[in-house]
Amino acid sequence: MKLRVCLIIPTLDQGGAEKQISLLARGLDRNEFEAIVIVLTRTGPREQELLDIGIKVHHINKRSKFDPFAWLRLRKLLKQLKPDIVHTWLFAANAYGRSAALSARVPVILGSERSVDPWKNGLQFWIDRFLLKRTHGLTANSQGTIDFYQQHGLDSTRFQLIPNGIEPVTPSRLSRAEACQKMGVSTERKIIISVGRLWAQKGYKNLLWAVELLRVMREDICYVIVGEGPDRERLELYRDNIRGASQIFFLGHRTDVSDLLPHCEVLWNGSLYEGQSNVIMEAMQSGVAVIASDIPGNRELVQHERTGLLYPLGNVNDLTRITNLLLNDDSRRKAMTDNAKQHIQTEHSVEQMIARHAAYYRTKVSDR
Numbered sequence: 001m002k003l004r005v006c007l008i009i010p011t012l013d014q015g016g017a018e019k020q021i022s023l024l025a026r027g028l029d030r031n032e033f034e035a036i037v038i039v040l041t042r043t044g045p046r047e048q049e050l051l052d053i054g055i056k057v058h059h060i061n062k063r064s065k066f067d068p069f070a071w072l073r074l075r076k077l078l079k080q081l082k083p084d085i086v087h088t089w090l091f092a093a094n095a096y097g098r099s100a101a102l103s104a105r106v107p108v109i110l111g112s113e114r115s116v117d118p119w120k121n122g123l124q125f126w127i128d129r130f131l132l133k134r135t136h137g138l139t140a141n142s143q144g145t146i147d148f149y150q151q152h153g154l155d156s157t158r159f160q161l162i163p164n165g166i167e168p169v170t171p172s173r174l175s176r177a178e179a180c181q182k183m184g185v186s187t188e189r190k191i192i193i194s195v196g197r198l199w200a201q202k203g204y205k206n207l208l209w210a211v212e213l214l215r216v217m218r219e220d221i222c223y224v225i226v227g228e229g230p231d232r233e234r235l236e237l238y239r240d241n242i243r244g245a246s247q248i249f250f251l252g253h254r255t256d257v258s259d260l261l262p263h264c265e266v267l268w269n270g271s272l273y274e275g276q277s278n279v280i281m282e283a284m285q286s287g288v289a290v291i292a293s294d295i296p297g298n299r300e301l302v303q304h305e306r307t308g309l310l311y312p313l314g315n316v317n318d319l320t321r322i323t324n325l326l327l328n329d330d331s332r333r334k335a336m337t338d339n340a341k342q343h344i345q346t347e348h349s350v351e352q353m354i355a356r357h358a359a360y361y362r363t364k365v366s367d368r
Contacts, residue, residue, distance in 0.1 A: 002030075002031075002032060002033060002034045003032065003033050003034070003084045003085060003361060003362075003365060004033075004034045004036065004081065004082070004083045004084050004085070005028065005033050005034065005035050005036070005083060005084065005085045005086075005087060005361065006036050006037075006038055006078065006081060006083040006085070006086045006087070006101075006106075007021050007024065007025055007035060007036070007037050007038070007087050007088075007089065008037075008038040008040060008074075008086060008087070008088040008089065008093045008096075008097035009021050009037070009038075009039065009040065009088070009089040009090060009093050010039070010040045010041045010042075010062075010090055010092045010093050011039065011040075011041050011042050011043070011044050012037075012039055012042075012043050012044035012045070012046035012047045012050075012057075013044040013045070013046070014044065014045055014046070014253065015197070016114065016164070016275070016276075016277065016278040016279075017089050017090055017112075017114045017275075018044065018046045019046065019278055020089075020114075020141070020164055020165070020278070020353070021037065021046075021089055022037075022046045022049055022050060023165060023167070023350050023353065023354070024353065024354055024357055025037055025050060025055050026049070026050065026053055026055065027350060027351075027354040028354060028357070028358060029358065032358070033358065033361070035055055036055070036056050036057075036058065036081060036083070037050055037055060037056070037057045037058070038057075038058045038059075038060065038074070038077065038097070039057060039058070039059050039060065040060050040062050040070070040074070040092055040093050040096060040097070041060075041061075041062045041092065042061075043057070043059065045255075058077055060073050060074050060077070060096075061073075062092070062096070070096065071096050071099070071100055074096055074097065074100040075100040075103050075104050078100055078101055078104035078106060079104045083106055084106075084107055084108060084365060085106070085107070085108040085109075085110065085361055085364065085365065086098070086101040086106045086108070086109050086110065087110045087111075087112065087139075087361075088101075088109075088110070088111050088112065089111075089112040089114065090112070090114060091117070091120070091124065091128075094111040094112070094113075094128070094131065095127050095131070097111075098111055098131045098134075098135050099131065101135075102131075102134060102135070107365070107368050108136050108361075108364045108365055108368060109135040109136055110135065110136055110137050110138065110139065110360075110364065111131065111132070111135065111137075111138045111139075112138060112139040112140070113138055113139075113140045113145050113146075113149055113159075113275070114140070114141055114145070114275040114276075115145060115273060115274060115275035115297065116144060116145055116148040116273040116274065116275065116295070116296060116297065117148070117273070118272075118273055120152075125152045125153065128149070128152070128154060129152075129153050129154055132154055132155065132158055136364050136367075137158050137159070137160060137360075137364065138154075138158060138159050138160070139159070139160050139161075139162050139357070139360065140159050140160070140161055140162070140275070141161075141162060141163055141164045141275050141276040142161075142163070142274075142275050142276040142296065142297045142300050143161060143296070143300060144275075144295070144296020144297050144299075144300060145275050145276075145296070145297065146159045146161065147296065148296070160356075160360050162353060162356045162357060162360065163276060163300075163347065163348055163352075163353065164276045164278060164281060164348060164353060165348055165349055165350035165351070165352060165353025165354065166278065166281045166282060166285055166344060166348050166349070166350065167350050168285075168349075169258070169282075169285045169286055170258065171262075172258070172259045172260075172261075172262045172263065173259050174256075174259045174260070174263070176263050179259065179260050179262075179263040180263065182256065182259075182260065183224050183249060183251060183260060184249055184251075185222045185224065185247075185249060186222070188220065189220055189221060189222040189247070190220050190221050190222075190265045190266075190327050191221075191222055191223075191224060191263065191264040191265055191266075192211070192221060192222070192223045192224070192264065192265065192266045192267075192268055192323070193223075193224045193225075193226065193260070193261065193264040193266070193267055193268070193283075193288070194207060194223075194224075194225050194226070194227075194267065194268045194269065194270070195225075195226040195227055195257055195261075195267070195279045195282075196226075196227050196269075196271075196279060197227050197228070197229040198225070198227050198228060198229030198230065198231045198232045198235060199229045199230055199231050200231065200272070201271060201272055201273060202269075202270060202271050202272075203270030203271055203272050203293065203313075203314070204225065204231065204235050204270065205235065205238060206270050206314060206316050206319075207223070207268050207270045207319075208223075208235065208238055208239055208242065208248065209242075209316050210268075210316045210319045210320050210323070211223045211242075211244050211247070211248055212242045212243060212244050213316060213317070213320040214320050214323060214324060215243065215244045215247070217320070217324045218324065218327070221247065221327070222247040222248070222249065223244075223247065223248045223249070223268075224249045224251060224260075224264070225248070225249065225250050225251065226251045226252075226253075226254050226257055226260070227252070227253065228252055228253045232250065232252075235250070236250060257282070258282070258286070261282060261283055261286040261288055262286045262287060262288065264283075264288050265288070265289065265327060265333070266288065266289050266290075266291055266323060266326065266327065267279070267280065267283035267288045267289070267290050267291070268291055268292075268319070268323075269290065269291075269292040269293060269298060270292075270293050270319070271292075271293055271295060271297075271298065272293070272295070272313065273295060273297070274295060274296075274297030274298055275297050276297050276300065276301065277292075277297065277298065277301065280292060280298065280301050280302065280308075281301065281344055281348055284301070284307065284308070284337070284340035284341060284343065284344050285340075285341060285344045285345075287337045287341060288337065289308060289309075289326055289333045289336055289337055289340075290302055290307070290308035290309070290340065291308065291309045291310075291311065291319065291322060291323055291326070292308060292309075292310055292311075293310070293311060293312075293313045293314075294310040294311060294312055294313060295313055298310065301343075303339075303343070305336075306336065306339050307336060307339045307340040307343050308336055308340060309322050309326065309336075
């Protein structure tokens with residue numbers, strides 16, 4: 001008899017957690033599991049890839065931070081679906097989903113923490129602790145995330161570490177000239193790229209300032225930012241007030257990142273906090289050198305001087321210096337990207353991520 005697994009997440013946007021939940025739902029063995037996705041707040045571009053292979057997606061339409069009617073709709077839906085397992089992802093779904101699953105008497109209730117979350121307040125950590133004590137465990141994609149929650153009173157032995165998975169890279173369908181044309185940059189430039197939501201967590205202001213400093217050392221670079229978010233207008237205004245503005249390009253949301261990445265020399269990740277960056281993994285798999293802020297989630301992927309480079313968080317001078325050195329040393333960059341590709345292939349395949357979840361689900365059901 002198949003195990004029915006309800007995966008609950010706030011949205012189906014283009015974020016990292018949303019990508020992982022889509023990969024998991026699509027990849028679970030259909031002879032053993034029936035995966036159903038429940039979207040708490042709003043849909044997004046990930047929904048269609050689920051629907052295309054027949055995975056059911058339900059919408060709760062939560063309308064505000066505190067929406068008791070959404071909780072009631074979710075509980076009613078869980079009673080109708082009668083899942084064997086509810087697995088919630090991210091705080092809103094963890095709070096609404098696990099509590100509704102408890103009320104609906106779901107046999108196995110799991111949560112998932114995907115990032116270090118310094119924005120949480122005392123009440124939110126209390127909710128995390130309260131629900132963990134009454135449910136059956138949590139998954140996390142990095143040891144840094146587990147360590148962070150342990151510091152806030154959650155029992156680390158209740159976590160199961162399951163690193164993110166990434167699909168095998170496919171060769172870019174674009175030539176270098178075509179990729180540069182799509183990005184609006186010159187083929188003669190060395191391209192530095194960042195990919196991610198335009199908000200404070202990603203540290204873009206520091207990265208823009210680093211471009212200005214790097215231009216003092218060399219004139220052959222450009223910086224491309226792929227993504228949308230609430231800080232776009234502010235960041236564009238900041239860009240327009242520095243000398244290097246003409247070589248900084250905001251591309252907005254793109255669906256062709258996998259075709260553009262291989263034509264870039266360096267990926268910058270300046271995040272203030274992360275869980276485990278899908279973008280870093282994609283860059284490593286695509287042969288792009290990664291330079292990232294030295295924070296727990298990043299340092300589990302980027303082994304300094306082996307699979308990439310780390311710089312002290314917020315230290316723009318160091319970021320500028322090591323980027324310049326790396327751009328000047330093709331053989332060093334090639335050695336790092338070769339090591340990075342091997343690391344991703346052996347430790348972060350989609351198949352491994354799905355198999356680890358499936359084994360965890362089996363264990364939890366058998367423990368009941």
